[in-house]
Amino acid sequence: MIDAVVRGREVGVPLSAQADVIVVGSGAGGAVVARELANAGWSVLVVEEGGYWIPEHYSAMTPSHMFRRMAREAALAAAVGIGETPLIAVLAGKCVGGSSVLTGGVCFRVPEEVLGTWVHDLGLTQMSPEALDPHFAAVERAIEVEAVPTHMRSRSTELFVEGAAKLGIRMKPLRRNTRGCKGAARCNFGCPHFAKMSVDVSYLPDACAHGARILSDALVERVVFTGGRATGVRGRFLDETGEPRVPFQIAAKIVVVACGALHTPLLLRRSGLRGPRLGRGLTLHPSVRVYGIFDERVDGWDGAFQSVYSDDFEHDGITLISAYGTANLLAGGFPGVGREHRRLVHRIPHTAVFGAMIHDEGGGSVRRWLSREPLVSYRLAARDGERMRRAMRILAEMAFAAGARQVILPIFGAPPVASTKELDVLLARRPSLRRVECVAFHPLGSAKMSTHPSRGVVKPSGETWGADNLFVADGSVLPTSIGVNSQLPVMAVARQIAHGIAENASHHVL
Amino acid sequence: MVTLSHALSDGRGPAPQAQAPRDFARTTLRRRHRPLVRALAEAMFSHALGPTRERLDAFVDEFDNFVSFASRTLRFGLLVMLGVVRFAPLFVLLRFATFETLRLDERIRIIERMAASRFIGLALVLAAYKGIFSLLFFEHDDELAALGYKDERHRHKHALRLVASTTAGEVAE
Numbered sequence: 120m121i122d123a124v125v126r127g128r129e130v131g132v133p134l135s136a137q138a139d140v141i142v143v144g145s146g147a148g149g150a151v152v153a154r155e156l157a158n159a160g161w162s163v164l165v166v167e168e169g170g171y172w173i174p175e176h177y178s179a180m181t182p183s184h185m186f187r188r189m190a191r192e193a194a195l196a197a198a199v200g201i202g203e204t205p206l207i208a209v210l211a212g213k214c215v216g217g218s219s220v221l222t223g224g225v226c227f228r229v230p231e232e233v234l235g236t237w238v239h240d241l242g243l244t245q246m247s248p249e250a251l252d253p254h255f256a257a258v259e260r261a262i263e264v265e266a267v268p269t270h271m272r273s274r275s276t277e278l279f280v281e282g283a284a285k286l287g288i289r290m291k292p293l294r295r296n297t298r299g300c301k302g303a304a305r306c307n308f309g310c311p312h313f314a315k316m317s318v319d320v321s322y323l324p325d326a327c328a329h330g331a332r333i334l335s336d337a338l339v340e341r342v343v344f345t346g347g348r349a350t351g352v353r354g355r356f357l358d359e360t361g362e363p364r365v366p367f368q369i370a371a372k373i374v375v376v377a378c379g380a381l382h383t384p385l386l387l388r389r390s391g392l393r394g395p396r397l398g399r400g401l402t403l404h405p406s407v408r409v410y411g412i413f414d415e416r417v418d419g420w421d422g423a424f425q426s427v428y429s430d431d432f433e434h435d436g437i438t439l440i441s442a443y444g445t446a447n448l449l450a451g452g453f454p455g456v457g458r459e460h461r462r463l464v465h466r467i468p469h470t471a472v473f474g475a476m477i478h479d480e481g482g483g484s485v486r487r488w489l490s491r492e493p494l495v496s497y498r499l500a501a502r503d504g505e506r507m508r509r510a511m512r513i514l515a516e517m518a519f520a521a522g523a524r525q526v527i528l529p530i531f532g533a534p535p536v537a538s539t540k541e542l543d544v545l546l547a548r549r550p551s552l553r554r555v556e557c558v559a560f561h562p563l564g565s566a567k568m569s570t571h572p573s574r575g576v577v578k579p580s581g582e583t584w585g586a587d588n589l590f591v592a593d594g595s596v597l598p599t600s601i602g603v604n605s606q607l608p609v610m611a612v613a614r615q616i617a618h619g620i621a622e623n624a625s626h627h628v629l
Numbered sequence: 630m631v632t633l634s635h636a637l638s639d640g641r642g643p644a645p646q647a648q649a650p651r652d653f654a655r656t657t658l659r660r661r662h663r664p665l666v667r668a669l670a671e672a673m674f675s676h677a678l679g680p681t682r683e684r685l686d687a688f689v690d691e692f693d694n695f696v697s698f699a700s701r702t703l704r705f706g707l708l709v710m711l712g713v714v715r716f717a718p719l720f721v722l723l724r725f726a727t728f729e730t731l732r733l734d735e736r737i738r739i740i741e742r743m744a745a746s747r748f749i750g751l752a753l754v755l756a757a758y759k760g761i762f763s764l765l766f767f768e769h770d771d772e773l774a775a776l777g778y779k780d781e782r783h784r785h786k787h788a789l790r791l792v793a794s795t796t797a798g799e800v801a802e
Contacts, residue, residue, distance in 0.1 A: 125633065126650060128650065134632070134633065135632060136632060136633035164633070170650050171650065172649060172650070176649045179649075181768050182764070182768065183695060183764050183765055183768050186695075186764075187652075187694070187695050187698040188652065188698065192698075192699045192700055192703050193695055193696065193698040193699045195696070195699050195703055195707075195761070196703075206753060332633060334633075336650075357653075359651065359653065359654050360653055360654055360655045361653035361655060361698075416777075418777070420778065445768075446767055446772075446773060446776050446778050447763060447764050447765070447766070447767035447768040447772075447773075448764060450763035450764075450766075450767040451759055451760035451761075451762075451763035451764055452760075453763075454744070455744075456672065456673050456737060456740045456741055456744060456759075457672065457673065457674070457675050457676070457737045458675070458676050458677075460673070460674075461674065461676050464763075464767060464776075465775065465776065467776055468776055468777050468778075488702070489701075489702045490700040490701045490702035490703075491700065492700040492702060492703065531744065531752045531753070531755075531756050532744050532745045532746075532752055551749065553749045553753075554749060554752060556756070
């Protein structure tokens with residue numbers, strides 16, 4: 120439990136505060152900045168729109184209760200597809216700890232090929248593997264990144280591996296930020312055993328031990344500027360109905376925005392920042408899953424939530440990755456209604472789940488509209504659409520190779536297929552991608568880092584082009600899609616930005 | 630106007646944190662929506678033994694609670710989609726009747742057609758509701774028990790014991 124949290128909805132009267140640094144958002148980016156700067160002796164105040172739940176609460180909550188309390192839009196947020204694009208469900212956290220509480224804990228470094236593009240094509244020289252290595256290494260130590268051992272694999276994952284082996288696809292163990300994982304397959308709903316080292320149990324307690332404070336249930340509405348410099352924030356605490364009511368204002372020498380790629384552009388725009396790239400170029404890593412129904416009992420929930428992946432199709436922009444949802448989450452993706460749906464749902468104990476993620480071009484945008492949640496739209500590039508079709512085929516073939524009796528593709532209205540021949544017939548019809556059930560867990564790149572204001576929103580230091588002493592340190596600054604899970608890259612880049620702020624302290628506080 | 634240190638020392642900080650915060654007190658469904666949600670859930674999940682009337686009533690409350698955590702815009706969108714379901718008999722069967730007034734077998738026929746509809750909008754409305762409804766319906770203890778889902782982790786515990794005994798053996802050697 121973190122002692123230094125003030126729950127905004129319990130404050131009830133207007134509040135004013137002062138700090139050296141305000142960090143807006145307590146997720147993977149914000150928590151790292153808070154800890155690094157608090158550690159460097161700065162007074163840090165973290166402001167979080169979501170509520171504060173202690174890890175002891177996680178085990179008492181069902182998946183749907185976690186969603187409604189700790190995910191944005193009760194996990195119903197989605198990117199509206201434009202053209203031949205599916206509606207893409209986007210999962211993002213809204214709680215102290217942010218999305219790190221709701222991730223599978225998978226940790227990848229940014230592939231060197233991607234870093235090469237950032238350094239050589241985009242001129243971001245501080246993003247070289249050598250420059251980022253100490254930041255990756257420090258974060259990996261802090262959140263205890265380890266490879267998932269073979270004995271942690273669920274039977275679903277074993278079938279994923281067996282199917283891949285029969286097709287000559289190589290699998291590798293994933294690395295995750297865990298300590299003492301008990302294989303409850305519930306990483307996406309807050310670890311009930313406190314084994315996942317999300318930032319609410321790693322970085323934030325350490326930040327608070329170094330003097331940082333956290334305000335939860337506090338919606339920042341504007342960054343305040345004086346003479347072109349950020350000098351604080353204004354906002355309102357949420358009341359018991361969830362609506363913003365009681366005002367607060369906080370003065371600071373530096374403001375770091377880390378609300379995630381869906382909300383950072385909104386806050387910057389509300390604060391008066393403008394720019395052609397703000398809120399544009401959002402990447403999502405659209406993901407699909409295929410269900411294989413087997414004769415044997417699989418009980419895929421028994422074992423690590425995610426434990427292997429394959430980068431054999433990396434150059435085709437596809438990462439194959441094992442994952443398993445809870446039974447009620449999987450049920451929604453099964454075809455049919457009434458008795459037929461129920462019959463299939465009752466095959467869930469015999470079902471293995473195979474997943475794939477697309478390394479996308481980035482056709483998304485984030486706009487402000489009717490409520491405080493953004494309108495997210497996304498246009499799937501033709502290349503990425505083909506990747507999605509190919510990924511579904513590969514996963515289905517793997518399931519049949521592993522011995523599946525039936526395979527369910529993530530296409531609304533499509534019946535299960537019982538053979539590769541039926542699969543061919545179904546895919547030969549080229550069902551519209553708008554019918555594909557698609558999810559995304561890694562919204563990135565909506566306030567990109569660049570060497571020129573016409574190409575991005577923030578400088579290589581993380582400071583915005585539009586205002587001094589205003590930094591962005593979350594997934595929105597990543598300049599391109601990375602093709603791998605984003606938690607560790609976001610944390611490493613945030614750490615680099617935090618160290619840059621600390622090293623240039625004399626410049627920023629003048 | 631209070632200061633942060635005052636708020637922290639005023640019991641708004643450390644003391645109450647062990648308690649979970651109360652959920653937001655808001656609802657989404659109006660009285661006219663509830664029979665429609667109930668009728669849709671019954672059509673989606675009907676089987677030989679149920680679901681019972683009590684279960685369906687409780688489900689409507691659970692659905693209302695769940696969606697009430699979403700933003701005003703999203704909740705409005707869900708209600709608009711519910712309106713599409715209400716008038717689906719007109720689009721799908723060319724019948725002047727609302728969804729909730731139809732017999733169960735007719736409702737099932739409608740949602741089957743919506744699922745397979747060429748109009749992707751109709752299919753997506755159904756998919757959205759099916760996703761939310763399934764998340765809530767199959768989370769019920771009875772449904773999880775029917776699936777054989779247990780919180781206990783047998784297979785993995787067995788693997789952990791094997792690893793522990795192997796490691797202990799290596800240490801002893």
